[in-house]
Amino acid sequence: MSNPFFAPSAPHGIPDFPNLRFEHYREAFDKGFAEQGEEIQRIVASAEAPTFENTLLALENSGATLRRVEDVFWNLTSSDTDEKLQALECEIAPESSAHRSAIYGNPKLFSRVQAVYDSEEELSPEQRQLLEETRQLFVRSGAALDEADRHRVSAITEKLAVLCTRFGQNVLADSNAYALVLTDEKDLAGLPAYVRDMGREEARSRGHLDAWVFTLSRSSITPFLQYADQRSLREAIYRGYTECGTRTVDNRPLIREIVALRQERAQLLGFESHADFMLDDRMARTTEAVRELLDQVWDPCQAQVAREATALLECSGLAAGEELAPWDWWYYTEKLRRQRFDLDPDELKQYFTLENVRDGVFAVANKLYGLVFKERRDLPVYHPDVVPYEVCEADGTRVGFFLFDFYSRPSKRSGAWMSEFRAQSYDGQRVTPVIVNCCNFPKSTPCLLGVDEVRTLFHEFGHGLHGLLSDVPYASLGGTNVKQDFVELPSQIMEHWAMEPQVLKSYARHVDSGEVIPDALIAKLKDSEQFKQGFATTEYLAACYLDLAWHSDPRAAEGDVEAFEAQAMAAIGKTPMIDPRYKSTYFQHIFSDDAYSAGYYVYIWAEVLDADGYEAFKENGLFDSNTARAFRSHVLERGGSADPMALYRAFRGRDPRVEPLLRNRGLL
Template sequence: MTLKSILMGGAAALALVVSACSPPDGEAGSATTEATLEADTPAAAGAEAATAEPGALQEISVSDAELEGNPFLEEWETPYGVPPFAEIEDEHYLPAVKKGILEARAGIEAITSNADAPTFENTIVALDQNAELATKVLLVFGNITGTDTNDRLRELEGIIYPMVTREQDAIVFNNDLWQRVKTVYEARDTLGLDEQDARLLELTHRQFTRAGADLPQDVKDQIADINSQISSLTTKFGQNLLRSTKAFRIEVTDEADLAGLSQDFKDAIRMDGDEDKWLLTVDRSVYETFMTQSENRDLRKKMFDGYRLRASEGEFDNGPIAIEIAQLRAKRAELMGYPNHAAYVLETNMAKTPEGAEEFLLRVWRPGLAQAKAERAEMQALIGDEFTFAGHDWWHYSEKVRQNKYAFDDNALKPYFELGAVQKGAFDVSSKLFNIEITPVDVEGWNEVVNAFEVTDAETGDFLGLFMSDMYARDSKRGGAWMSSFRTASNVNGQDIRPIVANNMNLIQPPEGQPTLMRFDEVTTLFHEFGHGLHGLLTQIRYQNFSGVDGPRDYTEFPAQILEHWASAPEVLEDYAKHYQTGETIPLELIERMNEAANHNQGFATTEYIAASLLDLNWHMLSYDEAMAIEDARAFEKSVLDKYGLIEEIEPRYRSNYFSHIFAGGYSAGYYAYLWSEILDADGFEAFREAGDIFDPELAAKLKRWVYESGGLREADELYRNFRGSDPTIEPLLRNRGFDVTEQGDG
């Protein structure tokens, strides 16, 4: 439980585990990677968590009997030090967390009771290295509850996360600790610190001040109480969404109802043991494929409503929860001296202000919405007078238009994108760019489908980290795609600890013996998540506080998004896109058609994404009084979207009731970050194209040094300039989306 994890909601399980998430079409959010006050870790009200006053130490005890045989208290003599997953039982977590918290308290007490004057080593480094056991447990707990949850683990979330959130507040509001941090910070110019030391001190001080350490005690108490409430509500939101999503099922017994679906998709959704039953769910991979392929308009409407109305009624209704979270965040911002939650969050982001983020979004919204309206007209023309085009028709008829215009069928690509070959393609690109080797190794994972790979420096042979991948959907796993960590990197006092990084996706698992064939958007998601993985694996930062995936939210997507560009580069496709049966390289003509069609439907994709981003900003630009006036989440959402002119045939990518990125994760007031990071990745990849070699060694070395290795060493804009040599411009982003750079309007 490093300072970073403490201040990011107190849960290393979220702050460090779910450290980077999927592209914006993914299903779930993640914790912030820049330490903030945001105490929005998954949690639910737990009896053991509510025994202390806000900001005070809780009464926590654990007996030797409770800890007997607990694998978290042992040294893990496993390959690469991976957790012994088969030995860890659900009942091991809570006693180990309690023990870890008690050890963390002892560490804080040792710092504050030290009779020696505060120094960088005895205060700042000691704090960075504190709570080894708590971090160890929470990293595993956070990963497993995301990938293989059950009723008992959900119950434990409701106990553990509020407990850890309260511990966060007790630590950050510990005045003795804060005074020692301030003393060291005020003497910073006399300490002779190197760059990493100075950055650790700077961030530690910033994290305390932004958490409210210097506020009056009565205000701290109010903030601590709000943190506790938010911690409970965010877990309830996430659990409601998971249960609502998994509860939606359509069993199809007449194969005629599956008209238009490809055979491999029908095989994948066939119910086990029954040749004449197929199961439709609103898991993203199933939903998108069905909505694109299905000729059954009535069934498309049922699926469309099932997806967009999740968690919007009955026992799983997230509307009131979203309102309450927004109100609490607004109140907390007011107590901190900010006009709204968005102003607080964006202060340390590249966008700086909510107005700056909104202005940026609108520059892309205008051409995107105009293009979406043209796309709607084109699809209505294809339909004719048979019926009026509606939202549940968009995916299906967009694909028809694409096939008509470009003679291009996405299904024609799938045989060339087999999972193993695609993953090897991402590995090969990374090896060429960054001079690393990625080798399969036999390591037992948390699920039988997990694969593991050793990552080493190709020149020195030095071990860089262990990479593990979990690619398939299952009922126990949350939706979307994300990168996480089981162990973070550090190198203090001669202890060189390298990371264990994981990538998760939710691909449809094919029947036994059949290959996993991927849509191209799933291919780019795999490259994206491995970009996050590289950000964690290649780090050369010695302090956990800012090693690996670090920086403001509107920067941390950049290392992931730039790697996506290599996925579609013809010279890369020729290497990894091989027909799974014949071994034939993907034909150049098919690549050309794919690239010609790349900007097809970009108006829709841009509009639905920015609509969600604007919705996020508007929820979090509310003052406390404005937030308290909100009575109905859907009515508020509609007023926002009408204000910007969203057409009725397009839903925002996330409606409020299932917007887990912002109400159960770390993207509140920050969902715009994917598009902001796209400025960076479009401009950054253009540098490689300008050099005439997408593997240009000089540029690749700068990208490796200043982006993937540097974590949060410097401010994000400086790191980017060190790589690129200049600030980014928006024009490459607009061109990549097929928009006229002269029509985005004045910013």
């Protein structure tokens, strides 16, 4: 059978999944590496004076075969992997890194890029941005260094690709290996029926015919911690989660090696630390700016979390002098929520079937931007759970294709994310993107979502819109190819619509009766929005500080991982009753690749933007066409084709303010 990667993309751009075979990947990578290598050599060997077209545009358009195979391979190693793919991933990761280093560390190619940069060639704003970003890639890859240092930077980057791949695979293996197996119905005390049913289904899928199984999937562990009456069992599953990366595997040596190599590379490139290196290419620019923002939120947050702890202790019934443990917060918070707001999350879930929430987010996109989502079961998919949609403008013009991959499975890493199988660009006409949203909801009938899961769906859909609506000339500047602390603006602003009363009434219907969610229940939901914000903000910010500690301390790699983590938490005065959202050994955001390293803060940075930006919709109308048009044209369509703060100012008319964030979190 011919290799599908060698054929031009189908008009819809969705890969030919049904005809893909494992052996096609290796063959396509080899050909893709070779083809792009030859294309780069032709650019370097050109006798023509360097211009934007013969250097920058030629580089941008190189590697078509490689892009096709990479877009599929790296998506599937996250969403539908197996042992063979994981083994190949360990081979490809360093080869891909070496190939990229050979391009962006090539001093002759860099000299041509620099020549265009220094020339007086008249360029459009998008061309100038591509030139700036490309030149920055070369500098940050070591192209301006002497030969020895350049080779060392390349070697470090290749080694990091291997280590980060292994880290992520270890987390997946350790997560899959854990199961809390219960055989006595007494152990289920406090668990709602839907949680018991979910545990029973998981047990059957694992061959346990008369048991209940709970896993480290968020959709499993979170309700267990919320409702399970037996404290010892809550502790067991919580420890199972927080010890991930240390049980069947040990990620601690990997962490030390990753941190040490990142530090060495940063210093070779002229930076004091890896954090300085990463932040130099973000909106924040400096560690001081990041810490200033975190501190602005941390201080009022600690006052709030102290009040929450007092309230939880009062309702807990714990013995005098006994402290709340981390595995108690979810449980007693749920009890206190019911006392204060008479709000039953199980009752709420009955209004949030997956299908209704999906239709709700489609309706919001239609009202804001005129988009229409049409299910297309005739299109190829990589897994039976995936549902493809064609996305069109109101006038029928095709915008792109959108794949929804909702359910958890052992072959999919944890969490939720957006990616693409084809990026938007221009090739005579607009090349339509192929976007995918991956979630990890329980595969049950019906699939009922909690409020946090509803927000997750809206969040990832916001990323999807960023990719779908991209309208820039060059793929490397399109969609989510923006500064890391700007990328969460489209996703986080989308979350705001999820719980707006008028939006809830359009999609939240009872699973059995079809009744629209009652006003009284909406009121309870709105009243409780700021409840537990001290806890939620503390666990998130603690992880931000931990990330910065690992990557701003030049000696971080020298000691014990747990000791370093404890020291970092002591430095900010974190309460022992709350752990950081991710401990180091399973902190995939910062150790599975470089993207979010020294950058987990980006969610709170972007929250300043999204909270302030959403104020414009509240002032003008949630579906005001002018406001939506401004957000689409200045943010969603522009990708990384201009300075992100300039794009935000063009939308909002001014710089963002931090007060809306603090107000939303109840921290003013």
